[in-house]
Amino acid sequence: MTDGASGTAHRRRDARRNRELIVEAAREVFREQGLAAPLDVVARRAGVGNATLYRHFARRADLVDAVFRDQLSGTMAAGEEARTAADAWAGLTGYLEVVFTVLAGDRGTNDLMTTSLEGVAALEAVHAHNHRTLDELLRRGQAQGGVRPDVVVEDVLFALAALGRAVPALTAGAGDDAWRRPLALLLAGLRPVPPELALPEPVLTSGQLQATLAGL
Numbered sequence: 001m002t003d004g005a006s007g008t009a010h011r012r013r014d015a016r017r018n019r020e021l022i023v024e025a026a027r028e029v030f031r032e033q034g035l036a037a038p039l040d041v042v043a044r045r046a047g048v049g050n051a052t053l054y055r056h057f058a059r060r061a062d063l064v065d066a067v068f069r070d071q072l073s074g075t076m077a078a079g080e081e082a083r084t085a086a087d088a089w090a091g092l093t094g095y096l097e098v099v100f101t102v103l104a105g106d107r108g109t110n111d112l113m114t115t116s117l118e119g120v121a122a123l124e125a126v127h128a129h130n131h132r133t134l135d136e137l138l139r140r141g142q143a144q145g146g147v148r149p150d151v152v153v154e155d156v157l158f159a160l161a162a163l164g165r166a167v168p169a170l171t172a173g174a175g176d177d178a179w180r181r182p183l184a185l186l187l188a189g190l191r192p193v194p195p196e197l198a199l200p201e202p203v204l205t206s207g208q209l210q211a212t213l214a215g216l
Contacts, residue, residue, distance in 0.1 A: 019056045021046040027067045030108025034168075035064060035117065061119035068112055069122040075102060075113075076126060079133035088140035089147065093187060095133060096160070100179050103167045114164040116213035131157065141190075148192045154204040159186055161213060 025046035029037045039060065043053040057063040078098040085091030103110045112123055113130075134153050141147030163182055170178045 015056075018046070018048050018052055022048060022053055022056055022063070023066050026063050027071075027108070030064075030067060030111075031106045034107040035060075035111040039063070059119060061117060064108075064112065064117065065120045065122050068109065068120070071109065072112075072122055072126045075099060076129045079129055083133060083136055085137075087146075088137045088144055092134070092137040092141060092147075092190075095137070096183060096187070097180075099130075099160075100164070100167065100183055103164045104171045104176060104179055107168050110164060110168055114161045114213070115216040116210055138190075145192065147190050148199075150199045151190055152203055154206060154209045155199070156190070158204055158209055158212065159189075161216070165216060 022042065026042045029042050029045060033041075039053060040050055042063075043050050046053070053063075057066065075098065078095055082091040082095035085094070099113070103113060111117075112120070113126070116127075117123055131153060134156055138147055138151065138153055138156065142149050142151075163179075163186060166182075167179045170182075
């Protein structure tokens, strides 16, 4: 190998190593501080300069996608399993317990799953998968008589996002499992009720939900 080729290979190895260091540092910083954490903090923890970070990740969304692409696969797998449950209500409650366990343990994932950030392919995939999972379980639950007939998936997604945003502060102040009680109350509201307790109109649309999540 010529000196030039050797030097090129060395630079490529360095570049790959720097990228790995940045992604690992970002995973730690986002877990601790959330997705709004300053990127210069990520660079310092990775032991690289800001210019190196931006050379690998020109946009925050690119770095977020690299960090969470594989991390969100567990949530999607839990959704796949929930869809196979014979009892849709059991599938729904089990799935949401998995989701909220994740939300309680990682501020970055919490930010990602309870808000809307454009340009993150991993997020778009998990949001779409989550929507399909909840929609299927709600429809099956309604057909089985276990879910109130007037609820739509946007109702549930909004309520879950609102509760999910409070989870980091809740667990910090009241313990790791403090989210279980408010989640149980939320789920109780999905159970069938007398006609006089029907939900008021109008129904939240998908576009309105996305605008609300973006506003968070």
